[in-house]
Amino acid sequence: MKGAGDFFEPLAPPPPPSEPPRPKPWEQPDDIVGREVPLEVVIARSQTIAIIINRLTAYPNGFAFNLSLRAKPGHEMASDGFHGWRRRGASVPSDEILRFGIQFADGSKVTNLQVFAYGAPGPPTPPILLGGGGGGSSNRSDFFFWVWPLPPPGPLLFVTEWPIEGIQLSRYEISSDAIRQAAEAAGHELL
């Protein structure tokens, strides 16, 4: 009779660890050192809130940046602004939701109210705005964003609106030149 020791079959060897997936062509690269664009601007403000764009980094296929919410000292923001706007039954975002978007010189635009189909084989329709993750306190918070593709020559608009914090629809224009020049420099620093 066989011994009890060979009743249970040994485990199959584990599969070899797979490499983490590489970013898609419309995502922030992980093999290029992005070039900073020195830009720190208040794109909108009210009595209680200032909205700032900074930490802008350019790549050949787009740019990343930080969107910063800074409340007046002593003021607490009603919400972090970005999350949960698709409340059950709502077809429009409530006044609590911070609307944010960008518009290229060719008129194409994208906003944070559009749902992006992560995982779709793609490529998506440009431009796209990814991210929106981050956080902080009720007085200051920071959110990471990524835009694909690189904006064409000409004006680039940052557009915001935050009704509950008194921010009317605001358009802040910069030239895309600095981003495009930085992107050109970034392309020459491949790992």
Added chain:
Amino acid sequence: MQFRLARSPNGVVTIRHLVAHSNGLEFQLECLVNQPPEDAEELMGFLGRPYYTKRSSDPSRLPDGLFRFGVRLADGSKATTLQAPGMWHGTSLSAFSGRPEQPILLPMGSGSSGAPRLLQAVFWLWPLPPAGRITFVCEWPLLGISFTEHEIDATPIREAAARSTQIWPK
């Protein structure tokens, strides 16, 4: 200001977005990883996150997987990411009773896309460094990055800070 701090065949460390404020220096630190290690958990050693528990077999040595980063200031003082356990999460000035005796590097979040080969952190160096040289230092044996220093002149950054306007003037 942006500069390359260190490089190996498997990693590039970059500092960018240096901004001086009245009470500190803010900057972004990035490490691009070429070939992640087989044990992906080793990358948790970026900035000594509290759940990175690997230890070197020799207690007098730091584990190879632990990323080491710091600054040396013109007055000889220094701040490193190894000063406090769990540096990644929730370290703030309130954790110190009284005024810290030496400069402190405070992590302010990653603010990145989260891609596995793209490691980023935003730091706040308190207090504002004195005028003169600042030396940035890093080392990461896991990625073959040997002890590397890069010196910059803090004076232009401080001058830019003096010209900046406050978001909410007092």
